[in-house]
């Protein structure tokens with residue numbers, strides 16, 4: 521079976537599991553951060569922190585609290601990069617030493633059909649034309665793959681730019697059989713280091729998983 525670590529270029533450690541409400545394993549500041557949230561959100565948050573600490577430990581990092589910034593972006597210990605994704609009953613975390621992998625983006629989505637309004641929001645005109653040329657059997661799942669690939673790109677670029685992008689500002693070129701894509705930003709003055717990034721995806725267990733790596737310069 522394909523593994524999430526294979527979505528990235530470079531040595532990346534992945535930890536993944538179903539969701540659990542293991543709040544007793546959180547640091548006090550993490551518990552305080554999430555205390556007002558609904559149970560599902562607390563489970564996502566707790567599971568992600570436990571998995572992240574496990575993955576970071578295998579790279580030699582000491583256990584520390586992983587409290588996000590006010591804009592929800594994760595904060596990693598100095599010297600490490602990583603990315604978190606959760607869906608209905610699953611969470612995956614990928615981490616690396618930043619000297620090996622300066623930034624990475626992981627997104628996992630339950631396979632589902634996007635409703636027409638979301639498709640219009642997510643797909644650019646060129647992506648819609650590309651989609652129409654693909655085999656009928658693939659049509660229902662392609663929009664969620666494009667959505668997930670753009671989310672993975674967004675998570676990878678964010679630590680570098682701290683900038684917001686909407687779906688229409690990122691265009692994908694997908695090589696379906698190879699399970700690869702390139703994300704290209706169609707916005708003036710976007711930092712060249714992240715203006716085009718390559719990614720990979722695979723579909724398994726009713727989910728699509730996408731990874732984008734910012735490689736060492």
Ligand SMILES: CC(C)(COP(=O)(O)OP(=O)(O)OC[C@H]1O[C@@H](n2cnc3c(N)ncnc32)[C@H](O)[C@@H]1OP(=O)(O)O)[C@@H](O)C(=O)NCCC(=O)NCCS
Pocket residue numbers: 564565568588591592593594603604605606607626627628670671673674675676678679685686687690
């Ligand atoms: C951040 C975002 C991409 C998360 O994606 P999602 O599919 O909703 O949710 P996922 O479960 O896959 O990911 C959630 C994790 O993303 C991470 N995340 C949140 N904001 C982030 C950011 N700015 N940069 C990197 N990672 C971020 C967090 O670690 C979060 O998990 P946590 O709350 O437990 O720490 C999305 O919510 C968002 O804010 N998007 C706005 C921008 C956008 O989507 N533009 C179009 C694509 S170019």
